[in-house]
Amino acid sequence: MSNLEQTLSIIKPDAVKRNLENEIKEIFRNKDFNIVNEKKIQLSKLEAEEFYKVHETKPFYDDLCAYLSSGPIVVMVLEKENAIVANRELMGATNPKDAKDGTIRKKYGISIDKNSVHGSDSIENAKIEIDFFFKN
Numbered sequence: 001m002s003n004l005e006q007t008l009s010i011i012k013p014d015a016v017k018r019n020l021e022n023e024i025k026e027i028f029r030n031k032d033f034n035i036v037n038e039k040k041i042q043l044s045k046l047e048a049e050e051f052y053k054v055h056e057t058k059p060f061y062d063d064l065c066a067y068l069s070s071g072p073i074v075v076m077v078l079e080k081e082n083a084i085v086a087n088r089e090l091m092g093a094t095n096p097k098d099a100k101d102g103t104i105r106k107k108y109g110i111s112i113d114k115n116s117v118h119g120s121d122s123i124e125n126a127k128i129e130i131d132f133f134f135k136n
Contacts, residue, residue: 005083006036008129010118013071014110016040021074024117027104028078031090037077037134043069051132054125060113067113075133084126087119 011024025035043051048065055061078087092103096115099106109115120126 003081006077006079006130007083007087007120007126009076009078009087011074012116012118013073014114015108015116016072016074020108024104033078033080035076036079038074040072040074042072045069077130084120091117091119
């Protein structure tokens with residue numbers, strides 16, 4: 001039985017600013033992810049607050065929203081077998097200092113906030129996040 005999944009990936013403002021979009025996309029392609037949809041956008045602070053609503057009670061919420069809306073981002077729908085777990089492994093730990101060698105955050109992340117990429121953490125959240133950016 002196939003376990004083809006879709007997950008949302010965001011190339012965050014710090015990585016876009018450093019022109020890492022194509023390098024990061026190439027990493028996904030080399031790991032057999034299919035990029036089924038993508039666009040480059042700039043979120044308003046309100047849109048970022050809506051996107052990160054699950055974190056609104058956390059102390060880092062305001063900084064997170066300010067950061068995500070601080071510059072252009074690339075949002076992508078990635079697809080492959082077990083895409084959610086595979087993407088989280090490829091991204092690495094939230095804090096680049098704790099991320100394993102070979103992960104995107106280890107290679108490109110600047111800090112726990114500016115960690116270059118976001119990926120959905122569950123099938124339920126992947127659907128919500130994909131709909132957030134790609135609802136028709």
